[in-house]
Amino acid sequence: MNNTLGRIIRVTLFGESHGASIGAVIDGLHAMIPVKEDEIASALMARRPVGAISTARREADRFQIVSGIFRGMTNGSPVCILIPNEDTRSEDYGENLTLLRPGHADFTSHIRNYGHEDFRGGGHFSGRLTAPLVAAGAVVRSALEAKGIKIGTHILEIAGVSDRAFESVPDVESVKYSSFPVLTEEAGEKMRAAIEAARADGDSVGGVLETAVTGVPAGVGDPWFGTVEGQLSYAAFSVPAVKGIEFGRGFALSHMRGSEANDPFTVADHRVRTATNNCGGVLGGLTTGSPIVFKTAVKPTPTISKEQKTVDISKGEDTVIFSRGRHDPCIVHRAAVVMSSLTALVVADMLAVKAAEQELAL
Numbered sequence: 001m002n003n004t005l006g007r008i009i010r011v012t013l014f015g016e017s018h019g020a021s022i023g024a025v026i027d028g029l030h031a032m033i034p035v036k037e038d039e040i041a042s043a044l045m046a047r048r049p050v051g052a053i054s055t056a057r058r059e060a061d062r063f064q065i066v067s068g069i070f071r072g073m074t075n076g077s078p079v080c081i082l083i084p085n086e087d088t089r090s091e092d093y094g095e096n097l098t099l100l101r102p103g104h105a106d107f108t109s110h111i112r113n114y115g116h117e118d119f120r121g122g123g124h125f126s127g128r129l130t131a132p133l134v135a136a137g138a139v140v141r142s143a144l145e146a147k148g149i150k151i152g153t154h155i156l157e158i159a160g161v162s163d164r165a166f167e168s169v170p171d172v173e174s175v176k177y178s179s180f181p182v183l184t185e186e187a188g189e190k191m192r193a194a195i196e197a198a199r200a201d202g203d204s205v206g207g208v209l210e211t212a213v214t215g216v217p218a219g220v221g222d223p224w225f226g227t228v229e230g231q232l233s234y235a236a237f238s239v240p241a242v243k244g245i246e247f248g249r250g251f252a253l254s255h256m257r258g259s260e261a262n263d264p265f266t267v268a269d270h271r272v273r274t275a276t277n278n279c280g281g282v283l284g285g286l287t288t289g290s291p292i293v294f295k296t297a298v299k300p301t302p303t304i305s306k307e308q309k310t311v312d313i314s315k316g317e318d319t320v321i322f323s324r325g326r327h328d329p330c331i332v333h334r335a336a337v338v339m340s341s342l343t344a345l346v347v348a349d350m351l352a353v354k355a356a357e358q359e360l361a362l
């Protein structure tokens with residue numbers, strides 16, 4: 001089982017959706033990193049459900065810092081953040097106990113754990129576990145910002161309704177800790193209406209997120225097995241419901257000629273820069289110094305209030321399922337801050353690895 005991300009700054013995730021608590025342990029943080037509890041609270045707030053377009057499960061996400069922080073700073077020991085589960089209604093799952101939810105992890109988890117998994121609310125596979133990831137991300141995010149590194153994720157598309165792409169650093173800053181991060185309010189209203197329509201129909205919708213990281217210097221990352229794309233993808237696919245990723249122009253690059261796809265180099269402010277950013281800020285697995293830009297595809301929420309064909313695992317028979325549990329008609333907006341938080345953890349770890357390797361040389 002691997003519930004740990006990172007090489008130097010390592011985050012370990014624990015808990016289940018309907019267990020007593022969920023949480024994260026962050027190891028490898030040097031002492032003296034300022035940690036603001038209101039930053040963690042704002043990040044968690046951005047992940048919480050909003051109005052009718054989200055699940056009716058309303059967790060307060062009251063967090064407790066159990067260790068690793070002393071007088072507002074890391075103290076060099078592991079930081080443990082605990083978030084109690086307070087709004088569980090496990091009885092919703094009672095009658096469907098042995099029915100596999102199509103699109104969810106019920107089947108694969110059942111096989112992997114020989115039926116001993118905590119199935120309530122998706123157990124350890126639940127999107128609920130993204131809360132401690134967001135809290136862990138907030139711990140490193142202000143330290144990155146102090147170094148001029150900003151991270152933002154916005155909704156590029158929901159149910160076919162598109163917003164414009166990131167164009168500037170203020171764009172990236174503007175969506176930080178927004179619970180429905182859009183760049184144009186008009187697009188946001190149409191997206192909300194599409195989610196509402198899916199919910200009214202007992203169905204769900206998916207979409208696309210765009211994430212940007214600005215201020216990372218050139219030359220961060222590793223070739224081959226430690227590429228920036230590889231590490232960010234590894235983290236991105238830990239977010240439940242993420243099914244695709246592309247960096248820069250991604251798949252569109254495959255239709256271009258080299259003359260169109262290549263980003264020309266230029267000197268600006270005594271530094272080599274790329275004039276365009278089709279490569280998404282990464283060449284050879286290393287940062288170019290331009291923003292790292294990537295998009296992730298988020299599928300529609302698997303649990304829906306419509307009858308679906310499935311199997312009763314206890315009987316080995318075909319049957320139908322109609323889910324009564326509380327669930328999100330759309331996950332996309334809630335996943336945005338999760339993507340930024342994981343990105344922060346990956347970027348912090350890549351910088352730590354580079355600094356550690358440089359120690360003997362520079």
Ligand SMILES: Cc1cc2nc3c(=O)[nH]c(=O)nc-3n(C[C@H](O)[C@H](O)[C@H](O)COP(=O)(O)O)c2cc1C
Pocket residue numbers: 055103104105122125126127128130239240241242299301302303304326327328331334335338
């Ligand atoms: C913030 C967040 C909330 C989620 N809420 C739900 C939910 O209410 N119902 C549901 O069926 N899936 C939800 N999911 C998605 C499932 O956890 C996910 O689809 C499932 O674990 C299967 O994993 P996979 O889609 O990555 O294959 C949520 C995901 C995230 C990121």
